[in-house]
Amino acid sequence: MAWILLIVAGLLEIVWSLALKHAEGMTRLWPAVVGIAVAMVSLGLLSVALKHLPVGSAYAIWVGIGTIGVAAVGMLAFGEPVTWPRLAFLALILVGIAGLKFAEA
Template sequence: MAWSLLVGAGLLEIVWAIALKQSEGFERLWPSVIGLGAAVLSFAMLALALKWLPVGTAYAVWVGIGTVGVAVAGIVAFGEPANALRLGCLALIVGGVIGLKVIG
């Protein structure tokens, strides 16, 4: 259950980051509302997951899911660069998150 909450919180981190990008500095109502709502729900789910998971591992997984997800969304949806070095760094993040899950 805790890992499901944590993964859900990480996925919501992707949602709120992209929604805030789309809000254009809180000038657009619905992306702003979605972004803030997703952020609150993401934090709440992270807080619940932390009742059962080590904080270092949980936070790294949460941030890792969000970081990789937003970076991939930036590449796919916003035309951000996808060079080998950038993709390699994202692979290192994924490897670190998997390592923390395995040893945690």
């Protein structure tokens, strides 16, 4: 269950990051409110998951899910550059996340 909570928390990190992008420096109310609210839920789920998972691995996985997700959305939806080095480094993050997960098993 802790792993499921951690994955959901990581996915919510993608949501709040994108909401804050749309908040344009906190000048747009509703994207800012959504971003802050979802960030609180994401941190809350991370906190619950940390009761059963090592902090170093859980935090790295949480951040990694958010990093890969936000980078992917940036490339697919916002026209950010899709380059081989960028994809290779995102793949390395993915390998690191998988490695941390299997190291905990």
